[in-house]
Amino acid sequence: MGDVNHSKGSFRFDKSMFHKISLLPFFAFVGLGSDPLSSSCYGPQEAFLALGNYPHLIVFVGLLSIFTIWTISTSYSQIIDLFPYGGGGYVVGTKLLSPTFGLVSGCALLVDYVLTITISIASGVDAFFSILPHEHQIWKLTTKILMLVAMLGLNLRGVKESVFPWVPVFILFIITHVIAITWGLFSRFEEFPFVAHGVVFDVQQGLTNFGTTGLLLLLLKSYSVGAGTYTGIEAVSNGMNIFRPPRTQNAKITMLYMAVALALTVSGLIIAYLLYDVSYIPGVTLNGVLMHKIGDEMGPIFGSGFAAVTLFSEAALLLVAAQSGFLSGPRVLANMAQDRWLPNRFTNLSDHFVMRHGILMISAAAISLMVYSLGDVSYLVVLYSLAVFITFTISQLGMVRHWSKERQYNRKWLKGMIINGIGCVLTFCILVSLTLLKFEEGAWLTLCVIAFLVFICKRIKAYYTHFAQSIQSVPVEIPPKAADTVQEMQLEPSLHTVALFISGTSSPSLQCIAQTIKLFGNSISNFVFIRIGTIDAGTFKGGSEIQHLEEYIAQDSLKLVKMMQKLGYTAESHISVGLDIGDEVAKNAQEVRLRHPSAIFVGGQVVLQRETTFSHWMHNQTLFTIQRRIFELEYPFITIPIYVKQ
Numbered sequence: 001m002g003d004v005n006h007s008k009g010s011f012r013f014d015k016s017m018f019h020k021i022s023l024l025p026f027f028a029f030v031g032l033g034s035d036p037l038s039s040s041c042y043g044p045q046e047a048f049l050a051l052g053n054y055p056h057l058i059v060f061v062g063l064l065s066i067f068t069i070w071t072i073s074t075s076y077s078q079i080i081d082l083f084p085y086g087g088g089g090y091v092v093g094t095k096l097l098s099p100t101f102g103l104v105s106g107c108a109l110l111v112d113y114v115l116t117i118t119i120s121i122a123s124g125v126d127a128f129f130s131i132l133p134h135e136h137q138i139w140k141l142t143t144k145i146l147m148l149v150a151m152l153g154l155n156l157r158g159v160k161e162s163v164f165p166w167v168p169v170f171i172l173f174i175i176t177h178v179i180a181i182t183w184g185l186f187s188r189f190e191e192f193p194f195v196a197h198g199v200v201f202d203v204q205q206g207l208t209n210f211g212t213t214g215l216l217l218l219l220l221k222s223y224s225v226g227a228g229t230y231t232g233i234e235a236v237s238n239g240m241n242i243f244r245p246p247r248t249q250n251a252k253i254t255m256l257y258m259a260v261a262l263a264l265t266v267s268g269l270i271i272a273y274l275l276y277d278v279s280y281i282p283g284v285t286l287n288g289v290l291m292h293k294i295g296d297e298m299g300p301i302f303g304s305g306f307a308a309v310t311l312f313s314e315a316a317l318l319l320v321a322a323q324s325g326f327l328s329g330p331r332v333l334a335n336m337a338q339d340r341w342l343p344n345r346f347t348n349l350s351d352h353f354v355m356r357h358g359i360l361m362i363s364a365a366a367i368s369l370m371v372y373s374l375g376d377v378s379y380l381v382v383l384y385s386l387a388v389f390i391t392f393t394i395s396q397l398g399m400v401r402h403w404s405k406e407r408q409y410n411r412k413w414l415k416g417m418i419i420n421g422i423g424c425v426l427t428f429c430i431l432v433s434l435t436l437l438k439f440e441e442g443a444w445l446t447l448c449v450i451a452f453l454v455f456i457c458k459r460i461k462a463y464y465t466h467f468a469q470s471i472q473s474v475p476v477e478i479p480p481k482a483a484d485t486v487q488e489m490q491l492e493p494s495l496h497t498v499a500l501f502i503s504g505t506s507s508p509s510l511q512c513i514a515q516t517i518k519l520f521g522n523s524i525s526n527f528v529f530i531r532i533g534t535i536d537a538g539t540f541k542g543g544s545e546i547q548h549l550e551e552y553i554a555q556d557s558l559k560l561v562k563m564m565q566k567l568g569y570t571a572e573s574h575i576s577v578g579l580d581i582g583d584e585v586a587k588n589a590q591e592v593r594l595r596h597p598s599a600i601f602v603g604g605q606v607v608l609q610r611e612t613t614f615s616h617w618m619h620n621q622t623l624f625t626i627q628r629r630i631f632e633l634e635y636p637f638i639t640i641p642i643y644v645k646q
Contacts, residue, residue, distance in 0.1 A: 035232030038321035045286035047226025056198035073259035089391035096398030107453035108390040113329030124318030130288030169316035181268035227385035330358025396424035481568030497526040497596040512604030
């Protein structure tokens with residue numbers, strides 16, 4: 001009596017599942033760290049070109065870039081400590097500031113990851129076409145779109161399958177760029193005095209032509225336009241779920257890899273630009289120009305091949321960088337969906353343990369943006385940087401507020417306040433300068449898209465809030481069993497049994513029970529409640545979370561069983577936890593039928609008074625999945641309508 005039967009879902013009993021699909025720091029570095037590292041293929045270029053006739057001033061921008069990389073990576077390491085289960089800027093804004101700040105940060109992150117995919121693929125194809133003759137340029141946009149579609153298909157296969165194939169090209173990028181930068185610095189070592197002289201000359205010329213204020217504004221413009229260099233570092237804090245335990249430690253190691261590799265690569269390339277007097281050539285990236293010049297020094301046979309391989313590695317790494325958008329973007333969607341800012345279907349996992357709806361949405365947006373922008377990296381980098389620095393600024397501001405509250409309890413508060421305070425000032429200055437300098441060149445579009453997303457999310461939240469109030473306002477009264485028909489609490493398998501699919505002790509479940517009793521009257525001898533816990537992005541964090549979910553639904557189901565017993569009905573429940581609700585439905589239904597051969601299956605379907613396309617998309621329509629699987633087993637199934645006035 002009062003039994004709660006557990007169906008043994010395959011997911012629950014695979015103890016090694018999380019270990020198998022989680023990643024060690026190196027492989028996480030390949031999947032996530034390639035985003036910031038690959039930004040060296042376009043970030044320094046944009047900063048360098050923004051200086052115009054004063055190229056040697058890039059030295060100051062480079063030094064400030066290294067300081068910025070250190071500040072952002074250090075501050076995000078503190079965010080990892082505070083939020084070990086991820087969420088990044090969205091969770092920081094929500095928890096440390098307010099839900100509205102979190103919403104703005106989350107929407108900016110979504111735009112960020114769409115642009116991560118778009119700009120990485122666009123820049124990667126540009127790098128590849130830097131190897132080819134100029135007449136092939138007409139195929140650039142088509143190639144970019146095809147690569148996007150290919151990456152979409154790869155990511156629908158799952159996390160590990162999408163990371164492992166890129167390890168060789170990642171290593172190739174590291175090796176070729178170490179060789180190129182080392183060769184460039186040592187072969188042109190005697191040019192360093194001329195570079196130093198060029199720096200002094202450009203400073204003097206800048207002061208003469210613009211004055212101190214004008215020179216500082218020119219440096220600020222270059223620093224801001226090159227802000228794409230610092231993007232991608234936040235991907236670690238957003239993608240904590242992919243790390244193998246201990247998550248925090250492995251995430252910090254990955255963050256360190258990212259910061260050191262990015263700082264060395266950016267500084268090395270900037271100095272090489274000056275040593276080789278690199279200038280822009282149409283159809284060729286700045287790194288392409290540099291690599292061809294280094295290749296010419298190496299000799300006609302080895303040099304040309306080396307330049308081609310190096311640029312190919314850049315193209316390949318930029319495709320890997322797009323991976324961070326596919327890895328982290330859907331997780332931000334899932335976090336927001338759990339808070340009811342987005343439809344709850346974005347938390348669902350497919351049979352490959354990926355958030356299929358999120359990947360499809362992110363990919364569709366990236367393809368649309370690629371077509372709209374015609375794959376122009378200079379245009380995309382403005383949109384990209386602005387979205388990233390909105391999230392950066394909110395995250396830093398949230399951490400500053402956190403440390404201000406911790407000053408009486410945590411001895412490390414001052415260190416944290418200084419790091420995040422400096423980070424907040426830096427990121428805010430970049431955000432403001434980017435908005436002012438590039439508003440008409442694309443910044444307006446990023447701001448409009450983020451504002452539109454905020455509006456849509458608020459509408460979705462309002463819908464869910466109103467729906468919850470509407471469904472709870474319906475009075476529910478379950479009639480007790482007639483006194484002359486009260487039986488023992490032990491279920492008799494041969495008697496008339498109704499098996500109800502429920503979602504706990506919620507109002508819809510209680511209404512379904514009441515309507516079922518009204519339909520069948522006292523002919524029901526047994527109630528069997530089937531409760532299925534679905535593994536989604538919120539619970540897919542480790543074995544303990546799955547266990548907590550199972551314990552929760554077991555206790556909640558037991559409450560319902562005891563309530564029915566007090567009303568004179570015989571009842572028991574079947575619970576299971578699994579990834580695919582259809583599989584769990586079939587498994588539980590077969591077990592119930594073995595014990596109760598005459599069982600009839602029942603499920604409640606919410607029927608809205610005024611259903612629209614919008615309201616239809618807000619609900620998972622789970623009952624139809626249940627109904628289909630029951631019919632496949634050739635068992636009877638009855639749908640109970642639950643009307644909701646809105």
